[in-house]
Amino acid sequence: MTRRMTIADFQKMKDNGHPIAMVTVYDYSSALIAEQAGVPVLLVGDSLGMVMHGHDTTLPVQLEDMIFHAKMVSRGSRKALVVVDLPFLSYATEQDAVIAARRVMQEGGGQALKLEGGREIAPIVKRLTEMGVPVMGHLGLTPQSQHQIGLRAQAKDIEAARKLIEDAKAIEAAGAFGIVLEVVPAELAGLIAREVNIPIIGIGAGPQCDGQVQVWHDVLGLFEGKSPRHAHRFAEIGAQMVEALSHYNKQVSEGSFPTKAQSVSMKFEIFADIEAGQKAH
Helix, strand or coil: CCCCCCHHHHHHHHHCCCCEEEEECCCHHHHHHHHHCCCCEEEECCCHHHHCCCCCCCCCCCHHHHHHHHHHHHHHCCCCEEEEECCCCCCCCHHHHHHHHHHHHHHHCCCEEEEECCHHHHHHHHHHHHCCCCEEEEEECCHHHHHHHCCCCCCCCHHHHHHHHHHHHHHHHCCCCEEEEECCCHHHHHHHHHHCCCCEEEECCCCCCCEEEEEHHHHHCCCCCCCCCCCCCCCCHHHHHHHHHHHHHHHHHHCCCCCHHHCCCCCHHHHHHHHHHHHHC
């Protein structure tokens, strides 16, 4: 029987200096493929609001959306640690957070949750972890706060950098098992990775983090156009998909598909009897 990765295994990777790969996935097929590739940590990110639902931001994503997608990912995953985002304002209070956590973990099937915010959410992180819920933090560019902080690099001045360090320490002290740092200076991210004992997963935060997370669609190059600076397109699957569908469309339009190879046949004499019967009518 295959054993699923645990948060203890996650911590051991940092302790052993083994960089951690994490990727966002949103459905059964993407989880299945990521597992076949050996990715140890899967994130059901609220970025699904943009890349799967077509919204401009993550803010419209609701708890039911996260549960729906977490169910699919959980069915496609047997070995990876599955982390699920709690969406915008679903953890505004400790009571809200407990209710949301119970629903996501019981109905969605994830093994851990990710929450955005620093010292202001430390009491919520503490409450959840005391109740047995593994929590990952998210600092730096936090998309749920984009109307307040903007979609730009964070913690580039002394005051903001010091606040980020203190936020990371507060989230660790509250019981989080890891933290995502998004679009912050690489030097600062490296310092934080050394200052805290839990794994730091970077996205646009440089190579000194304990691991990296990327969005499924960016990694595979599914969308046409330029990806964000912090993303890397490891393939151009989107262009290949367009090409394949264009071939399909062309062959159907010109009548060259399907061929005998894609068709089912019946014995000639049976068809002859059926055809003769139709003509008799």
